[in-house]
Amino acid sequence: MEKSLARFFRTLNSKLIGTDNLLVEKILKIPFAFSGFFYRRKRAALSSGSNITLIENFDSNIKLKIDINRTMGCAIYWTGFHEYKELLFLHKYLMPDMVFIDVGANLGEYTLFCCKRLANGRVLSFEPLPSIRKFLLENIELNGFKNAIVYDCGLSDENKRLAIYEVEDTHEGLATIYPGERVIKQKIEVELKRMDDALVNQNRVDFIKIDIEGAELMALRGGLNTIKKFRPIVMLELNQKTYEAAGYTIEDIHIFFKELNYQSYSIERRGKISKCESMPLFGNILFIPNENSIHNTMVS
Structure with a gap:
């Protein structure tokens, strides 16, 4: 039943x-x-x-x-x-030939959703945790998607190996390089790369989603040239607690995008977006280059 x-x-x-x-x-x-x-x-x-x-x-x-x-x-x-509102936005925004970057792909909610819509495009997924990446690869294979590439590394501001910590929690998406005061279940050493190096041969990037539990700013800094070159929309999970554990603040994220002439937007009902008057302490926020003429029907 x-x-x-x-x-x-x-x-x-x-x-x-x-x-x-x-x-x-x-x-x-x-x-x-x-x-x-x-x-x-x-x-x-x-x-x-x-x-x-x-x-x-x-x-x-x-x-x-x-x-x-x-x-x-x-x-x-x-x-x-x-994450319903975010998927609703993507459904309205994505075009079949776009390239979507999924940083912190986890079991594949975003990767699979985008693979289905990007028939002539591609999804590039980064998931460094072996136990989670196994789910991701199985889920891609179950659906026969051929337009996904999975990277077995995380992203940061330099190429290196570093410990990632699985923490005691029922949420499967909280593995982090910066555990703070959370109880650690196990530690695994993983490879980290700069986005600019990982995507050096890429000729198109339309959308980047990043949810990596405190390492967001480091991933952005390692992808600065990619962002400057392609001017993609970036969806970032803001989380003041994980940012503090990593040694920076939400204001640092705001400054990063402001210097690149990006505007922040929140996702509202029906997948529409509106300019952020202030940055929330937690939640997914879109950063859109000011020259992007996003559909009027998507702005509330």
């Missing part, structure tokens, strides 16, 4: 991505709200053991192997999404 109910929610909720009809959207938001209730209830009771499950209707028809005893997997299992 529970398995069928979760599948029912995912099937209906996936239709929210493609609809432009306001009435249909309002109707679909009813089961979406119920699925959120089930997710929150299950998240509050997550156990420590693994429960690996294969779903076949992520984004309506994508196969995805997840652990429903972890935060991200539980969210996708019950609602069909982990």
